[in-house]
Amino acid sequence: MSAAALLQSPISDLKVTRRGKVRDVYAVDDQQLLLVATDRISAFDCILPTPIERKGEVLTALSEFWFKKLGAVVPNHLITTSIEEMPEPIRRHADQLRGRSMLVQRTEVFPVECVVRGYIVGSGWKDYQRTGEICGHRLPEGLIESQELPAPIFTPATKAEEGHDENISEQRMRELLGDEDTTFLRDTSLRLYNEAREYARTRGIIIADTKFEFGRDVNGRIILIDEALTPDSSRFWPLGEYAPGKSQPSFDKQFVRDYLETLDWNKQPPAPAIPSEIAMATTARYLEAYKLLTGEEL
Numbered sequence: 033m034s035a036a037a038l039l040q041s042p043i044s045d046l047k048v049t050r051r052g053k054v055r056d057v058y059a060v061d062d063q064q065l066l067l068v069a070t071d072r073i074s075a076f077d078c079i080l081p082t083p084i085e086r087k088g089e090v091l092t093a094l095s096e097f098w099f100k101k102l103g104a105v106v107p108n109h110l111i112t113t114s115i116e117e118m119p120e121p122i123r124r125h126a127d128q129l130r131g132r133s134m135l136v137q138r139t140e141v142f143p144v145e146c147v148v149r150g151y152i153v154g155s156g157w158k159d160y161q162r163t164g165e166i167c168g169h170r171l172p173e174g175l176i177e178s179q180e181l182p183a184p185i186f187t188p189a190t191k192a193e194e195g196h197d198e199n200i201s202e203q204r205m206r207e208l209l210g211d212e213d214t215t216f217l218r219d220t221s222l223r224l225y226n227e228a229r230e231y232a233r234t235r236g237i238i239i240a241d242t243k244f245e246f247g248r249d250v251n252g253r254i255i256l257i258d259e260a261l262t263p264d265s266s267r268f269w270p271l272g273e274y275a276p277g278k279s280q281p282s283f284d285k286q287f288v289r290d291y292l293e294t295l296d297w298n299k300q301p302p303a304p305a306i307p308s309e310i311a312m313a314t315t316a317r318y319l320e321a322y323k324l325l326t327g328e329e330l
Protein backbone atom coordinates (compact mmCIF):
# COMPACT_ATOMS: atom_id res chain seq x y z
CA MET A 33 0.00 0.00 0.00
CA SER A 34 1.27 3.48 -0.73
CA ALA A 35 1.24 6.39 1.70
CA ALA A 36 -1.43 9.08 1.65
CA ALA A 37 -1.21 11.91 -0.86
CA LEU A 38 0.85 14.86 0.30
CA LEU A 39 0.31 18.51 -0.58
CA GLN A 40 2.91 19.93 1.76
CA SER A 41 5.77 18.17 3.51
CA PRO A 42 5.88 18.08 7.29
CA ILE A 43 9.49 18.48 8.49
CA SER A 44 9.41 21.10 11.22
CA ASP A 45 13.00 20.67 12.43
CA LEU A 46 14.70 21.51 9.11
CA LYS A 47 14.81 24.89 7.45
CA VAL A 48 12.70 25.20 4.28
CA THR A 49 14.74 27.03 1.67
CA ARG A 50 12.04 26.98 -0.98
CA ARG A 51 8.61 25.67 -1.77
CA GLY A 52 8.46 25.32 -5.55
CA LYS A 53 5.46 24.36 -7.60
CA VAL A 54 6.06 20.71 -6.80
CA ARG A 55 9.06 20.30 -4.49
CA ASP A 56 9.72 21.44 -0.95
CA VAL A 57 13.45 22.05 -0.52
CA TYR A 58 15.13 21.81 2.90
CA ALA A 59 18.62 22.69 4.03
CA VAL A 60 20.16 19.65 5.72
CA ASP A 61 23.57 21.29 6.20
CA ASP A 62 25.74 23.57 4.07
CA GLN A 63 26.58 20.74 1.67
CA GLN A 64 23.30 18.84 1.41
CA LEU A 65 19.67 19.56 0.57
CA LEU A 66 16.58 17.44 0.88
CA LEU A 67 14.18 17.61 -2.08
CA VAL A 68 10.70 16.39 -1.24
CA ALA A 69 8.49 15.84 -4.27
CA THR A 70 4.92 16.43 -3.09
CA ASP A 71 1.78 15.38 -4.98
CA ARG A 72 1.06 18.95 -6.04
CA ILE A 73 0.19 19.47 -9.68
CA SER A 74 0.15 22.72 -11.58
CA ALA A 75 -1.81 23.55 -14.69
CA PHE A 76 -1.74 26.85 -16.55
CA ASP A 77 0.97 27.88 -14.06
CA CYS A 78 -1.36 27.55 -11.05
CA ILE A 79 -1.04 24.94 -8.31
CA LEU A 80 -4.28 22.99 -7.91
CA PRO A 81 -5.78 22.28 -4.47
CA THR A 82 -6.25 18.58 -5.39
CA PRO A 83 -3.25 16.27 -4.97
CA ILE A 84 -2.35 13.64 -7.56
CA GLU A 85 -1.67 10.49 -5.55
CA ARG A 86 1.74 8.88 -6.12
CA LYS A 87 2.93 11.71 -8.39
CA GLY A 88 5.80 12.64 -6.08
CA GLU A 89 6.86 9.03 -5.99
CA VAL A 90 6.86 8.74 -9.79
CA LEU A 91 8.89 11.94 -10.21
CA THR A 92 11.44 10.76 -7.67
CA ALA A 93 11.80 7.20 -8.96
CA LEU A 94 11.95 8.28 -12.60
CA SER A 95 14.59 10.93 -11.92
CA GLU A 96 16.64 8.33 -10.06
CA PHE A 97 16.28 5.94 -12.99
CA TRP A 98 17.61 8.55 -15.42
CA PHE A 99 20.38 9.75 -13.10
CA LYS A 100 21.70 6.18 -13.05
CA LYS A 101 21.24 5.63 -16.76
CA LEU A 102 22.88 8.91 -17.77
CA GLY A 103 25.56 9.03 -15.09
CA ALA A 104 28.30 8.50 -17.66
CA VAL A 105 27.31 11.66 -19.54
CA VAL A 106 27.54 13.98 -16.54
CA PRO A 107 27.62 13.56 -12.75
CA ASN A 108 24.47 14.49 -10.84
CA HIS A 109 23.42 15.69 -7.40
CA LEU A 110 21.78 12.50 -6.10
CA ILE A 111 23.20 11.09 -2.87
CA THR A 112 20.37 8.74 -1.90
CA THR A 113 16.61 8.22 -2.06
CA SER A 114 16.69 5.76 0.83
CA ILE A 115 15.15 7.29 3.96
CA GLU A 116 17.09 4.87 6.15
CA GLU A 117 20.34 6.51 4.97
CA MET A 118 19.14 10.05 5.74
CA PRO A 119 19.67 12.12 8.91
CA GLU A 120 17.38 11.70 11.92
CA PRO A 121 15.13 14.78 11.41
CA ILE A 122 14.14 13.21 8.09
CA ARG A 123 13.84 9.61 9.31
CA ARG A 124 11.43 10.80 11.98
CA HIS A 125 8.92 11.49 9.17
CA ALA A 126 9.75 8.35 7.20
CA ASP A 127 6.12 7.35 6.62
CA GLN A 128 5.30 10.55 4.80
CA LEU A 129 8.63 11.04 3.06
CA ARG A 130 9.48 7.54 1.87
CA GLY A 131 9.66 7.24 -1.91
CA ARG A 132 9.38 10.96 -2.56
CA SER A 133 12.61 12.29 -1.06
CA MET A 134 16.06 12.85 -2.46
CA LEU A 135 19.10 13.76 -0.43
CA VAL A 136 21.24 15.78 -2.84
CA GLN A 137 24.40 17.81 -3.03
CA ARG A 138 23.66 21.47 -2.60
CA THR A 139 24.83 23.56 -5.55
CA GLU A 140 24.87 27.07 -6.79
CA VAL A 141 22.19 26.86 -9.48
CA PHE A 142 22.81 28.30 -12.95
CA PRO A 143 20.00 30.80 -13.56
CA VAL A 144 19.20 29.33 -16.96
CA GLU A 145 16.95 26.39 -17.83
CA CYS A 146 18.67 24.16 -20.35
CA VAL A 147 15.90 23.18 -22.75
CA VAL A 148 16.43 20.79 -25.63
CA ARG A 149 13.79 20.36 -28.33
CA GLY A 150 13.59 17.54 -30.84
CA TYR A 151 10.10 18.47 -32.02
CA ILE A 152 8.42 21.79 -32.62
CA VAL A 153 5.67 22.45 -30.05
CA GLY A 154 4.63 24.80 -27.28
CA SER A 155 6.44 28.12 -27.02
CA GLY A 156 8.86 26.94 -29.74
CA TRP A 157 5.98 26.47 -32.17
CA LYS A 158 4.63 29.92 -31.26
CA ASP A 159 8.03 31.59 -31.74
CA TYR A 160 8.56 29.80 -35.07
CA GLN A 161 5.19 30.87 -36.44
CA ARG A 162 5.94 34.46 -35.54
CA THR A 163 9.62 34.68 -36.54
CA GLY A 164 10.72 31.49 -38.30
CA GLU A 165 13.20 30.99 -35.45
CA ILE A 166 13.44 29.46 -31.99
CA CYS A 167 15.96 31.05 -29.61
CA GLY A 168 18.06 32.26 -32.54
CA HIS A 169 17.93 28.98 -34.49
CA ARG A 170 16.71 29.72 -38.00
CA LEU A 171 14.58 26.76 -39.05
CA PRO A 172 13.44 25.49 -42.44
CA GLU A 173 10.22 26.95 -43.82
CA GLY A 174 6.97 25.01 -43.80
CA LEU A 175 7.38 23.02 -40.60
CA ILE A 176 4.08 21.83 -39.13
CA GLU A 177 3.09 21.67 -35.47
CA SER A 178 4.68 18.76 -33.55
CA GLN A 179 6.99 17.92 -36.47
CA GLU A 180 10.37 16.40 -35.71
CA LEU A 181 13.18 18.92 -36.21
CA PRO A 182 16.02 18.13 -38.61
CA ALA A 183 18.23 17.89 -35.49
CA PRO A 184 17.60 18.61 -31.79
CA ILE A 185 18.24 22.22 -30.79
CA PHE A 186 19.35 23.83 -27.54
CA THR A 187 16.87 26.55 -26.56
CA PRO A 188 17.72 28.05 -23.17
CA ALA A 189 15.29 30.05 -21.04
CA THR A 190 15.78 32.34 -18.10
CA LYS A 191 14.19 31.25 -14.84
CA ALA A 192 11.47 33.68 -13.93
CA GLU A 193 10.76 33.85 -10.17
CA GLU A 194 7.14 34.55 -11.02
CA GLY A 195 5.22 33.58 -14.12
CA HIS A 196 6.57 32.37 -17.43
CA ASP A 197 10.17 31.60 -18.26
CA GLU A 198 11.55 33.61 -21.13
CA ASN A 199 13.23 31.96 -24.12
CA ILE A 200 16.67 33.41 -24.82
CA SER A 201 19.29 32.90 -27.50
CA GLU A 202 22.50 30.98 -26.87
CA GLN A 203 24.26 34.30 -27.49
CA ARG A 204 22.32 35.88 -24.61
CA MET A 205 23.25 32.92 -22.40
CA ARG A 206 26.91 33.52 -23.26
CA GLU A 207 26.53 37.10 -22.04
CA LEU A 208 24.99 35.85 -18.80
CA LEU A 209 27.22 32.85 -18.01
CA GLY A 210 30.30 33.20 -20.20
CA ASP A 211 31.47 31.09 -23.14
CA GLU A 212 33.01 28.16 -21.35
CA ASP A 213 30.06 27.26 -19.13
CA THR A 214 27.53 27.93 -21.90
CA THR A 215 29.29 25.58 -24.30
CA PHE A 216 29.57 22.90 -21.63
CA LEU A 217 25.89 23.19 -20.62
CA ARG A 218 24.74 23.17 -24.22
CA ASP A 219 26.80 20.16 -25.25
CA THR A 220 25.92 18.24 -22.10
CA SER A 221 22.19 18.97 -22.47
CA LEU A 222 22.19 17.81 -26.09
CA ARG A 223 24.07 14.64 -25.17
CA LEU A 224 21.67 13.85 -22.31
CA TYR A 225 18.65 14.44 -24.52
CA ASN A 226 19.97 12.37 -27.41
CA GLU A 227 20.78 9.42 -25.22
CA ALA A 228 17.47 9.56 -23.35
CA ARG A 229 15.41 10.00 -26.47
CA GLU A 230 17.00 7.07 -28.25
CA TYR A 231 16.31 4.84 -25.25
CA ALA A 232 12.72 6.14 -24.78
CA ARG A 233 11.93 5.43 -28.42
CA THR A 234 12.71 1.74 -27.86
CA ARG A 235 10.11 1.86 -25.05
CA GLY A 236 7.41 3.46 -27.25
CA ILE A 237 7.75 7.01 -26.00
CA ILE A 238 8.79 10.13 -27.87
CA ILE A 239 10.56 12.70 -25.72
CA ALA A 240 9.54 15.77 -27.66
CA ASP A 241 11.49 18.16 -25.48
CA THR A 242 12.90 18.44 -22.01
CA LYS A 243 14.44 20.83 -19.52
CA PHE A 244 17.57 20.29 -17.47
CA GLU A 245 18.97 22.30 -14.60
CA PHE A 246 22.61 22.40 -13.60
CA GLY A 247 24.53 23.73 -10.64
CA ARG A 248 28.10 24.06 -9.43
CA ASP A 249 29.00 21.94 -6.42
CA VAL A 250 31.35 22.95 -3.58
CA ASN A 251 34.31 21.62 -5.60
CA GLY A 252 33.46 23.85 -8.55
CA ARG A 253 32.25 20.94 -10.64
CA ILE A 254 29.17 21.34 -12.83
CA ILE A 255 26.54 18.69 -12.09
CA LEU A 256 23.00 17.84 -13.19
CA ILE A 257 20.45 18.80 -10.49
CA ASP A 258 16.70 18.97 -9.83
CA GLU A 259 14.54 16.36 -11.55
CA ALA A 260 15.46 14.73 -14.85
CA LEU A 261 13.32 13.58 -17.77
CA THR A 262 10.04 13.30 -15.89
CA PRO A 263 6.56 14.04 -17.25
CA ASP A 264 6.77 17.42 -15.43
CA SER A 265 10.03 18.50 -17.06
CA SER A 266 9.47 16.93 -20.48
CA ARG A 267 6.84 16.31 -23.11
CA PHE A 268 6.30 12.58 -23.51
CA TRP A 269 4.16 11.37 -26.39
CA PRO A 270 3.03 7.82 -27.06
CA LEU A 271 4.98 6.85 -30.20
CA GLY A 272 2.05 4.80 -31.53
CA GLU A 273 -0.29 7.80 -31.55
CA TYR A 274 2.12 10.36 -32.96
CA ALA A 275 0.51 12.44 -35.71
CA PRO A 276 2.15 15.76 -36.63
CA GLY A 277 0.08 18.72 -37.85
CA LYS A 278 -1.68 19.30 -34.52
CA SER A 279 -0.89 19.42 -30.84
CA GLN A 280 -0.26 15.98 -29.31
CA PRO A 281 -2.03 14.81 -26.16
CA SER A 282 0.34 15.35 -23.27
CA PHE A 283 1.07 12.19 -21.40
CA ASP A 284 0.28 13.40 -17.94
CA LYS A 285 -1.77 16.55 -17.55
CA GLN A 286 -4.13 16.23 -20.50
CA PHE A 287 -7.16 15.14 -18.47
CA VAL A 288 -6.56 17.96 -16.02
CA ARG A 289 -6.20 20.59 -18.73
CA ASP A 290 -9.21 19.27 -20.67
CA TYR A 291 -11.34 19.33 -17.54
CA LEU A 292 -10.23 22.84 -16.57
CA GLU A 293 -11.03 24.08 -20.07
CA THR A 294 -14.67 23.06 -19.53
CA LEU A 295 -14.94 25.42 -16.52
CA ASP A 296 -15.60 29.08 -16.45
CA TRP A 297 -12.25 29.76 -14.73
CA ASN A 298 -10.02 32.66 -15.77
CA LYS A 299 -6.76 30.70 -15.17
CA GLN A 300 -5.74 33.01 -12.34
CA PRO A 301 -5.16 31.67 -8.83
CA PRO A 302 -6.83 30.23 -6.88
CA ALA A 303 -7.30 27.22 -9.14
CA PRO A 304 -10.44 25.11 -8.68
CA ALA A 305 -10.42 21.54 -7.32
CA ILE A 306 -10.67 18.72 -9.82
CA PRO A 307 -12.98 15.68 -9.44
CA SER A 308 -11.47 12.49 -8.07
CA GLU A 309 -11.97 10.59 -11.37
CA ILE A 310 -9.76 13.15 -13.11
CA ALA A 311 -7.15 12.96 -10.34
CA MET A 312 -7.16 9.16 -10.43
CA ALA A 313 -6.85 9.04 -14.21
CA THR A 314 -3.89 11.40 -13.90
CA THR A 315 -2.22 9.17 -11.31
CA ALA A 316 -2.66 6.28 -13.74
CA ARG A 317 -0.94 8.25 -16.50
CA TYR A 318 2.07 9.08 -14.32
CA LEU A 319 2.37 5.42 -13.30
CA GLU A 320 2.06 4.36 -16.93
CA ALA A 321 4.85 6.70 -18.00
CA TYR A 322 7.05 5.17 -15.30
CA LYS A 323 6.20 1.66 -16.34
CA LEU A 324 6.67 2.25 -20.05
CA LEU A 325 10.03 3.95 -19.58
CA THR A 326 11.54 1.66 -16.98
CA GLY A 327 9.77 -1.60 -17.82
CA GLU A 328 8.83 -1.95 -14.15
CA GLU A 329 5.77 -1.43 -12.02
CA LEU A 330 6.28 1.20 -9.33
Ligand SMILES: Nc1ncnc2c1ncn2[C@@H]1O[C@H](COP(=O)(O)OP(=O)(O)O)[C@@H](O)[C@H]1O
Nearest residue numbers: 052053054055057109136137138139141257258
Ligand atom coordinates in the same frame (compact mmCIF):
# COMPACT_ATOMS: atom_id res chain seq x y z
N1 LIG B 1 21.20 20.30 -6.12
C1 LIG B 1 20.51 21.45 -6.01
N2 LIG B 1 21.09 22.56 -5.47
C2 LIG B 1 20.38 23.71 -5.33
N3 LIG B 1 19.09 23.87 -5.74
C3 LIG B 1 18.47 22.82 -6.31
C4 LIG B 1 19.15 21.57 -6.47
N4 LIG B 1 18.28 20.72 -7.09
C5 LIG B 1 17.14 21.41 -7.29
N5 LIG B 1 17.23 22.67 -6.83
C6 LIG B 1 16.16 23.70 -6.86
O1 LIG B 1 15.07 23.21 -6.11
C7 LIG B 1 13.81 23.66 -6.65
C8 LIG B 1 12.91 22.47 -6.93
O2 LIG B 1 11.57 22.79 -6.75
P1 LIG B 1 10.48 22.79 -7.94
O3 LIG B 1 9.19 22.48 -7.31
O4 LIG B 1 10.94 21.94 -9.09
O5 LIG B 1 10.56 24.32 -8.31
P2 LIG B 1 9.97 25.13 -9.56
O6 LIG B 1 8.62 25.58 -9.19
O7 LIG B 1 10.96 26.26 -9.67
O8 LIG B 1 10.03 24.19 -10.74
C9 LIG B 1 14.18 24.44 -7.90
O9 LIG B 1 14.19 25.81 -7.59
C10 LIG B 1 15.59 23.95 -8.24
O10 LIG B 1 16.33 24.92 -8.95
Ligand SMILES: [Mg+2]
Nearest residue numbers: 052053054258
Ligand atom coordinates in the same frame (compact mmCIF):
# COMPACT_ATOMS: atom_id res chain seq x y z
MG1 LIG C 1 10.90 22.38 -11.17
